Structures are given as structure tokens and as C-alpha cells.
Amino acid sequence: xxxxxxxxxxxxxxxxxxxxxxxxxxxxxxxxxxxxxxxxxxxxxxxxxxxxxxxxxxxxxxxxxxxxxxxxxxxxxxxxxxxxxxxxxxxxxxxxxxxxxxxxxxxxxxxxxxxxxxxxxxxxxxxxxxxxxxxxxxxxxxxxxxxxxxxxxxxxxxxxxxxxxxxxxxxxxxxxxxxxxxxxxxxxxxxxxxxxxxxxxxxxxxxxxxxxxxx
Numbered sequence: 001x002x003x004x005x006x007x008x009x010x011x012x013x014x015x016x017x018x019x020x021x022x023x024x025x026x027x028x029x030x031x032x033x034x035x036x037x038x039x040x041x042x043x044x045x046x047x048x049x050x051x052x053x054x055x056x057x058x059x060x061x062x063x064x065x066x067x068x069x070x071x072x073x074x075x076x077x078x079x080x081x082x083x084x085x086x087x088x089x090x091x092x093x094x095x096x097x098x099x100x101x102x103x104x105x106x107x108x109x110x111x112x113x114x115x116x117x118x119x120x121x122x123x124x125x126x127x128x129x130x131x132x133x134x135x136x137x138x139x140x141x142x143x144x145x146x147x148x149x150x151x152x153x154x155x156x157x158x159x160x161x162x163x164x165x166x167x168x169x170x171x172x173x174x175x176x177x178x179x180x181x182x183x184x185x186x187x188x189x190x191x192x193x194x195x196x197x198x199x200x201x202x203x204x205x206x207x208x209x210x211x212x213x214x215x
Contacts, residue, residue, distance in 0.1 A: 001020070001021050001022070001060065001062050001063075002018050002021075002022060002024055002042075002047045002048055002050070002051045002061055002063035002064075003021070003023065003047070003063065003173075004021065004023050004129055005173055006111040007152075007172050007173045007174070008064060008173045008174045008200075009021065011168040011169055011172060011173065011174040011176060011198075011201075012062070012121075012174060012179075014176065014182065014192060014194070014198060014201055015083075015176070015179070015190035015194065015197075016150075016190060016191030016197075017018040017183075017188070017190060017191060018191040019062070020053075022051045022053050022054075022061075023051070024046070024047045024048075024049075024050025024051045024063075025052050026046045026047050028043055028065070030200070033163060036067055036069040036077050036079055036102070036185075037104055037106075037122070039067060039079070039104075039106075039119055039122065039170035040065045040066065040067055040104045040105060041065075041118050041120055042106070043065035043107035044063045044064055044065045044107055044108040044118060045063070045106075045107060045116060045118055047054060047063035047064075047065065047109045048061045048062070048063035048108040048116060049107070049110065051118070052061070054070070056112070057112035057113070058112060059112060060109055060110065060112075060183070060186060060188065061108075061109070061112060061192040062107075062108070062110075062172050062179065063065070063107070063108045063110070064105055064106065064107045064108075064170075064173065064175075065105065065106045066103060066104065066105040066106075066148055066170065066173050067079055067080070067081065067103070067104050067148050067149075068081075068096075068101060068102075068103055068148045068149030069102050069103075069104060070095070070096075070099070070101050071101070071102055072135075072200045073150060074195060076164040078094075080085065080092050080096075080149045081148055082102075082146060082150075083144060083145060083149060084147070084148045084150055086139045086140075086144075086145070088150075089139050089145060089150040090135050090136070090139050090150075091136045092142075092144075092149060092150040093130075093138070093139070093144070093150050093151060093160070094132075094135065096126070096127045096149065096150075096151070096160075097127055097129060097130060097135075098123070098126075098127060098129045098167040099117055099126070099127055100124065100125065100126045101124075101125055101149070102122060102123065102124055102125070103122075103125060103148075103149075103166075103170060104120065104121070104123075105120070105121040105123075105125045105167075105170040105173070105174070105175050106118060106120055107118045107119045107120075107121065107174075107175055107178050107179055107182070108204030108207075109179070109182040109186065110182065111186065113199060117182050117185070117186075119145065119175070119178045119181075119182060121166065121167050121170040121173065121175035121178050122166060123164060123165065123166030123168070123170050123171050123173065124164075124165040124166055124200065125153075125161050125162075125164050125165070126161070126162045126163045127160055127161060127162060128159075128160060128161065128162040130160060134158065137157075137158075138151075138155070138157070138212040141157070142157055143158075146157060152169065152172070154170060154172055154202065158168045159202055160198060163205075164204070166207070166208060166211050167173075167206075167208050168198075168206070169198050169202065170201050171189040172189040172202070175188060176197075176198050177195065177198075177208055177209045177211075178196050179208070181190075194209065
């Protein structure tokens with residue numbers, strides 16, 4: 001797994017497959033005029049190929065990149081990355097309040113012989129109209145500071161999201177059904193029933209597994 005994210009490790013463990021963590025040093029700065037979908041797929045491939053791994057040739061490298069984007073009716077996007085400080089975190093949360101936005105995750109699975117498979121997960125969300133005092137209390141926990149868009153969808157104390165259309169796990173950092181399909185096509189099917197494991201862990205009913213894991 002090419003990520004230090006505890007949330008991605010937590011989700012990957014649900015598949016019931018052994019894994020190790022090996023992180024690549026990748027510049028995550030967007031290129032000029034790079035669309036969010038292009039950014040996350042490019043970075044996930046770069047992270048997968050940037051890993052130095054001394055394990056068996058049969059091992060797979062899994063890499064993911066996730067961003068939050070505000071989009072207008074013309075699909076022009078403003079990418080919201082990780083905040084630099086509490087003030088920027090609060091400003092992002094005020095901008096997202098009551099609004100729809102999109103979370104993109106690029107997922108790459110790389111084989112030992114260099115073959116890469118990259119998938120894109122796109123989840124549409126609406127934030128609830130939380131108050132300024134709720135923002136202040138949430139930012140004070142420090143939780144927003146390492147998260148794109150300054151929030152964790154699963155944070156029980158803040159609970160920022162009103163509605164979700166798409167993959168909930170992708171918003172947490174790892175689109176599990178997309179990953180399960182990639183692994184199955186590589187002859188490495190997960191040991192777990194992925195939709196059931198994901199729903200039990202997140203408490204959110206999966207609405208995408210039939211599309212990605214159905215026969």
C-alpha cells in the first residue's frame with residue numbers, strides 16, 4: 001500500500017488480504033489547467049510507480065489519491081487540498097457549508113512486471129448547514145488539518161455531510177469496490193465480502209457495488 005494514511009490502511013484491512021506500507025515521495029502540486037480527475041489519476045499512478053518494494057515479484061502495489069473539488073455548472077473546478085493551518089481549514093468549511101461538491105479518488109494497481117490499472121471514483125456530496133460554532137469546535141480538534149477539504153466524512157462529532165451519491169469509502173480515502181474489481185481481474189479476489197464489510201465498518205449503505213462487482 002503506497003500510503004501512510006491510517007484511514008486507507010483501516011479500509012484496506014477490510015479486504016482480508018495481507019499488505020505492507022511503502023510510501024513514495026511524490027509532488028502533489030496540480031499542473032496548470034489540470035482537471036481534478038486528471039490530477040488524482042496522475043498522482044495515483046505516480047505514487048504506485050514511485051514505491052521501492054523488495055517483496056516478491058507476484059506482489060501488487062496499490063496507490064490512491066483523493067481530492068475535494070467545488071464545481072460550477074460548466075464543470076470548472078476549484079480544488080480544495082489539505083489546509084495549511086486552522087484558519088484555512090475554517091475558511092474551507094465555511095465555503096463548503098450547505099453546498100454540493102465532488103470528491104475524486106484515483107486508484108492504481110501496479111503489478112510486479114509494470115502493468116498498471118487505474119480507475120476513477122467520483123462521489124457527489126452535499127454538506128449540511130453547520131454553524132460557525134460547530135466549525136470552530138471541529139477545527140479545534142485538529143482533525144481537519146491532514147484532510148483534503150478540511151473534513152472527515154466519518155467524524156461522528158462533526159458529521160458534516162447531508163447526502164452522498166457514490167462511494168462513501170472513496171470519500172474516506174479508498175474506493176473499496178473499485179479496488180476489489182481490480183484485484184479480482186488480477187486473480188487476487190478479496191477474502192471478504194466487500195460490500196458487507198464496508199457497510200458494517202462505515203455504517204453507510206453501499207449503492208455502487210452492483211455496478212462494480214455485479215456479474
